[in-house]
Amino acid sequence: MRKNMRLSLVAIILLMATVSCKKAVGPEQEMKQEVSQDVINSVKALGFSTTNIIPEEGGYIVEGDIFIPTSDLNRSLNGSILRVGDVEQYRTTNLVTGLPRTITVALTSRINASVYGPVLDEVVRRYNAENLSIRLQRVSSGANITFDRANGSYLASAGFPTSNGNPYNLVRVNTNAIGSGTSSTFINYAATIFAHELGHCIGFRHTDYMNRAYSCGGAASNEGASTVGAILIPGTPSGPDPNSWMLACIGSGVNRPFNANDKTALNYLY
Template sequence: MKRFTLYLTVLVAGGMLYACQPIQEEAPISLTDIDPALEANVRALGFGTTGMQRVAGGYVVENDIFLDEHQLSNAKQMQLTRVGNEEQYRTTNLVTSLPRTITVSLAAGLPSGYAQALDIAVGRYNAEKLQVKFTRVSSGGTIQFVAAPSGSTYLASAGFPSGGNPYNQVRVNTSYLTATSDATKLNNYASIFAHEMGHCIGFRHTDYMNRAYSCGGSAVNEGASSVGAILIPGTPSTADANSWMLACIGSTTNRPFNANDKIALNYLY
């Protein structure tokens, strides 16, 4: 099966992303063009700089993670840890004030099939009876799905919680995720949407330590030694097939929560 880098990178994958108003994005930058101090801050936060891309207000790293200027400027003050190998991971930032309902909305003009796919994603979370519940609203959601700027070279991106609140935007590349009523595609889109929502509430990639597991190619560790990727107890110490938080996904793949995903979700929420 053809694999796609889920969430950012060159348009060779299927995914989502974050942010709201139309902006002009810049192309990925070479490591030789990154200021050493900036690169050090990115690594201090526990993220790799390969394929790093400059966007409005910050940078996108690891194919779908947005880091804003504030995070980068305060990286050295953050206490981050990493343990484990191929398990479910969370960040040091989670959604608090539980139980709570998080609203999600679609920006006007997005393909009609997105509503169906987002409803499927919301249903998957709510079926787990978590302390975090999602509901779709017509506009102004706590998490807003919006279109990526025309010509974007990434597919998707979302950030992590801040101040106990979920990250507020998922930016979607409509050039790849087009209008559809096909059930296979809708489930694929729902898996992508649920993945980005997972980032918004604090989850990192399941194959964080070796992206080759889901993406193919050479082994790639997404971060450095001290990172915000904390093993969730009860999840496996070996590779976890079909997890909703794997870094890459096939163009027709459906990834509802597997047994270990459910353990991770219920442990945190």
């Protein structure tokens, strides 16, 4: 059963009860913060779903894990749509420029490196194996993209590249919700989440943003942009693909390495 990345922390803990080496944590009390109609209108104008907008320091989290700074609410995220089949799509906003280039990544000291170091190493391996015009390199500090610990009703969140062509510089990781472990199952599951957020940092939207019910369940919904500017990527299928690393929702313990369509899209852009 597919689970939404936006599941409450309690639900996530229940889902992970069968995963070995996890740490059980109690639910956190979150203050309900009202989101103004102006913010809702701005989020919709940017082409994002207005369901369950989460106020976060400095901005808002939409679609479960995408961070929009308050300063970006009134700017246009102009980009093309790369269509993969009838349901699954990749929609770019700003892209990383100055290619080829190396993008450095690091964990902050607030994230347990003995647990999440192998996870980040797997993310670096996955991207670099594709021989893209961007190459990842893990460093100890001063990284272009930093993974930091966070709390909230999400597994992780990240934003999109800046208008001057740099990757978004911060991935917030809810390590309490994701859990911990040393098994290959845990490392691949957590690496899928990390790789997904890094995908946002370099310009990828959710592949099922036109119909989030595809991976998240529930009723079909699309409050985003239309298909104006859609590009059918050569060599991709005409039907939906259930295994993309950029699907909006993920089940506990699920591993989504890049599939053939993901690789086509990555190489198309980078």
